[in-house]
Amino acid sequence: MNIKNNLFVILVLGALCGCNSDPSDLLPQNVVEEPVSASLVFPENHTECNEGTIVSKTKSKVAFLWNASANTDSYELILTKVETSEVSNFEVDDTTKEISLERGTNYEWYVISKSLTSTKTAKSETYEFFNAAPGILSHVPFSAEVIAPENNSIVAAVSGKITLRWEASDIDDDIKNYVIFIGTDKEVLENKGLQAVPSFEMSVTSGTSYYWMVETHDEANNVSTSEVFSFTVE
Numbered sequence: 001m002n003i004k005n006n007l008f009v010i011l012v013l014g015a016l017c018g019c020n021s022d023p024s025d026l027l028p029q030n031v032v033e034e035p036v037s038a039s040l041v042f043p044e045n046h047t048e049c050n051e052g053t054i055v056s057k058t059k060s061k062v063a064f065l066w067n068a069s070a071n072t073d074s075y076e077l078i079l080t081k082v083e084t085s086e087v088s089n090f091e092v093d094d095t096t097k098e099i100s101l102e103r104g105t106n107y108e109w110y111v112i113s114k115s116l117t118s119t120k121t122a123k124s125e126t127y128e129f130f131n132a133a134p135g136i137l138s139h140v141p142f143s144a145e146v147i148a149p150e151n152n153s154i155v156a157a158v159s160g161k162i163t164l165r166w167e168a169s170d171i172d173d174d175i176k177n178y179v180i181f182i183g184t185d186k187e188v189l190e191n192k193g194l195q196a197v198p199s200f201e202m203s204v205t206s207g208t209s210y211y212w213m214v215e216t217h218d219e220a221n222n223v224s225t226s227e228v229f230s231f232t233v234e
Helices: 003-021
Strands: 041-042 047-049 061-067 076-080 084-093 096-102 105-113 127-131 144-147 154-155 161-167 175-185 188-193 199-203 209-218 223-225 228-234
Touching: 003 223, 041 105, 041 209, 061 076, 084 096, 096 105, 161 175, 161 209, 175 199, 188 199
Parallel strands: 047 127, 154 228
Antiparallel strands: 041 061, 061 096, 076 084, 076 105, 105 127, 144 161, 161 199, 175 188, 175 209, 209 223, 209 228
16 A cells, blocks of 8 residues: 555656646757858958049049858948048948048958847958059058067067067058057057067066057158057066
8 A cells, every 4th residue: 555655646746847847948949149250352451442433533432342251130341541540330231331432541441240149249350451542653551460479468478578570561562661669558659769670579577568569661751550569478
């Protein structure tokens, strides 16, 4: 009799457990896929843009183009006029956007991929180009880009020194030299003088953050200025 009672209790408890289980536990959970970075197509990086529709002596319309990225519902195109750091934002549902630009001007652009189902976004590479104009005999160099140390990185010094390396290009291929500025305060950078090559060795202190930027000069006395880079010494 006790065996039958025990068996009955077990069956009842099993049934109750089955009734109390959440049916959602048996269903597959929705996976939110994050958007992927877009691949930029045109205008190409470090080139002169001769394509587009001429609007006037000072303006032309250029169609920006990028490849569609996965898990993406819309894009935001960020365009910067390099000389003045003026930024324009464009919300785009397609993978192209025609924009009116100033002729004879350097621009930077990148695209942010967005999704309706994810709060995450993905940023593309940044491209810089020169929007051509008639009668331009000399072009401003493209702003220098960091090679090492990587921007916002933590690095180990070798014998108390770090070597800064960067790269720059010019449509005219006539870069003459560089001027490097360095400091521990982003707002107060010291001019370290002319550099003939795109590298500079400096003494550093452990536990200190450094900021630096590069001016690129060409034979026609055109000058471009990089963004401010930074690194911290272990």
